[in-house]
Amino acid sequence: MNKVLDTIVVGGGQAGLASGYHLKKNGPRFLILEASDQVGGSWPRYYDSLKLFSPARFSSLPGMKFPSELNRYPHRDEVIRYLQDYSRTFQLPVMNNQRVDSITKDGEGFTITTMVGDTFRSRTIINATGSFHNPFTPAVTGQGAFQGHILHSSAYRTPEPCINQKVVVVGRGNSAVQIAVELAEVSKTSLAVLRPVQLMKQKVWGQDLHFWIKVTGIDTFPFWRLGKTAPSSPSVIDLGQYKERLAAGKPDQQQMFTSFYEGGIIWPNGIKEPVDTVIFATGYRPHIPYLQAIGALDAEGRPLHKAGVSTVPGLYYVGLEGQRSFASATLRGVGPDAAFVIGKLLRHLKS
Numbered sequence: 001m002n003k004v005l006d007t008i009v010v011g012g013g014q015a016g017l018a019s020g021y022h023l024k025k026n027g028p029r030f031l032i033l034e035a036s037d038q039v040g041g042s043w044p045r046y047y048d049s050l051k052l053f054s055p056a057r058f059s060s061l062p063g064m065k066f067p068s069e070l071n072r073y074p075h076r077d078e079v080i081r082y083l084q085d086y087s088r089t090f091q092l093p094v095m096n097n098q099r100v101d102s103i104t105k106d107g108e109g110f111t112i113t114t115m116v117g118d119t120f121r122s123r124t125i126i127n128a129t130g131s132f133h134n135p136f137t138p139a140v141t142g143q144g145a146f147q148g149h150i151l152h153s154s155a156y157r158t159p160e161p162c163i164n165q166k167v168v169v170v171g172r173g174n175s176a177v178q179i180a181v182e183l184a185e186v187s188k189t190s191l192a193v194l195r196p197v198q199l200m201k202q203k204v205w206g207q208d209l210h211f212w213i214k215v216t217g218i219d220t221f222p223f224w225r226l227g228k229t230a231p232s233s234p235s236v237i238d239l240g241q242y243k244e245r246l247a248a249g250k251p252d253q254q255q256m257f258t259s260f261y262e263g264g265i266i267w268p269n270g271i272k273e274p275v276d277t278v279i280f281a282t283g284y285r286p287h288i289p290y291l292q293a294i295g296a297l298d299a300e301g302r303p304l305h306k307a308g309v310s311t312v313p314g315l316y317y318v319g320l321e322g323q324r325s326f327a328s329a330t331l332r333g334v335g336p337d338a339a340f341v342i343g344k345l346l347r348h349l350k351s
Helices: 013-028 078-090 174-181 207-215 244-247 289-294 333-351
Strands: 005-009 030-033 100-106 110-113 121-128 148-151 167-169 190-194 198-200 233-239 254-255 260-263 264-266 272-274 278-281 315-317
Touching: 005 333, 013 333, 030 121, 100 289, 110 148, 121 190, 121 333, 167 264, 174 233, 174 244, 190 333, 198 244, 198 272, 233 264, 315 333
Parallel strands: 005 030, 005 121, 121 315, 148 278, 167 190, 167 278, 190 254, 198 233
Antiparallel strands: 100 110, 110 121, 260 264, 264 272
16 A cells, blocks of 8 residues: 555454544544454454443444443344444445554654555554453463363353353453353353452442443543553442352352362362363453554553553554543443544644
């Protein structure tokens, strides 16, 4: 590509599409590069039964309401269709199968090279890949000797492969609990946790929890103005009988095991338990190595930025967890973050 664009958005998920919406409203020449063969980011790779933790009324991108009853909690496939419809509705310029390999910077802007060998030039970049494409699995003693199955929750799809097995799910967040509750219907399942799961009611005084965190301002509190990223919530939203299921031991909760052995795991009290499958629902870490060469990352590979504005002039982020607020990495949060970042980007283009 010979022409120099005003901006290139890396990532065609919710953050990239929200960025595209605001860019199209404001006129810069731009392109969205998506690594996979369809828009939607990480959503097509999530487990089949996943449903949003927020109702449809709080789960929309800018300019287009989520097509569902306002107080209903949409499922994964509905989100995928919504993102695809969103891209078509606003005719966003997405190029699929364009995974970024490297980015260099010179006085005129950036050169982006993709894995298929295509090269693009742009005055600015918005990295909108978020934090959910690099699964994190902690190292546990004896892991190499274990002869069962180990996987990250990002690779979990349905409970069928685990029927009648002994399964341990590691984690105490929303995904860990949702997966463990589902598996407990077909297998003997334990949650391995550092601390007991902390539940929050889905509805308070007749309103969804997200209504209250929105009207009180907690959801969008500007932690970035304090020089901080928004902390993640330690609590799990009870999407349906979680409290009763946990109390009944379906799944049970156990203090995190200390090590693996060939046939299973060893609990802190020294008891060995045979296990078939261990699923780590232990989150994700940023993985954007193509930004390392231009000095955009710290020693641990994390973006150096303030509210999505990189320390590298002309580089911006949308979709980072805690970027500006609690809501930053969510469907409801990427729109306001994109608007904020693109305001900064437009001023940079005029300078």
